[in-house]
Amino acid sequence: MTPVLKIAVVGPESTGKSTLSALLAAHYHTVWVPEYAREYCANLTEAPTIDDEVAMFYGQLKLEQEYLPRANKILICDTTFITVKIWSDAFFGHTPQVVLDELPRRPYDLYLLLDIDMPWQDDPLRDFPTRREHFMEIWHEELKAxxxxxxxxxxxxEERGQAAIRAIDGFLKEKGAF
Known part of the structure; x- marks a missing residue:
């Protein structure tokens, strides 16, 4: 059996991750894993705690495992638990050790880092409209690390979608996949 390739769609807030994930899943006739933290945070009545971050970490991992058997050679992931590290560092000044331990153990085959060239869309679950450049740099640092x-x-x-498809197609060609 051919292993499923995991493609992560990541980046700062309001960069179109969910929209692009749905488009890519349709293009490649596969499924996409939604961002677990979005639904989790929508149900909170207070600001997330470090324990909530750990719960979101486990929730994202579980969700990916649930979707994996339904994937058609490629699994598109709308964000990853790297987000837990970035938010934990931003809000609490540190990341739970369980997250740090798992980061190098759970790589994705390809990450698509979405640029901040899209206009900001207000959303009650988004926090940093004026810090997008900062978080873009953090994403670069985390992925390089x-x-x-x-x-x-x-x-x-459509230009963004086509750029993502070109990147994935180039990656698949390079890997000799499919």
Whole structure:
């Protein structure tokens, strides 16, 4: 059986991760894993705690495992638990050890880092409209620290989608996959 390739769609807030994940899943006739933290945080009545971050970490891992058997050779992941590290560091000044331990053990085959060239869309679950450049740099640092295979995706609308498809197709060709 051919292993499923995991493609992570990541980046700062309001960069179109969910929209692009759905588009890519449709294009490649597969499924996409939604961002667990979005639903989790929508149900909170207070600001997330460090324990909530750990719960979101485990929730994202569980969700990916649930979707994996339904994937058609590629699993598109709308964010990853690297987000837990980034938010934990931003809000609490540190990351839970369980997250740090698992980061190098759970790589994705390709990360698509979405650029901040899209206009900000207000959402009650988004926090940092004025710090997008800062978080873009953090994403670059985190992916480099993992020695991750990643491509920055820019552009608006269809242009962004086509750039992501080109990046994935190039990766698949390079890997000799499918």
């Amino acid at each position: 993992l020695n991750a295979n990643y491509v920055t995706i820019s552009g608006l609308g």
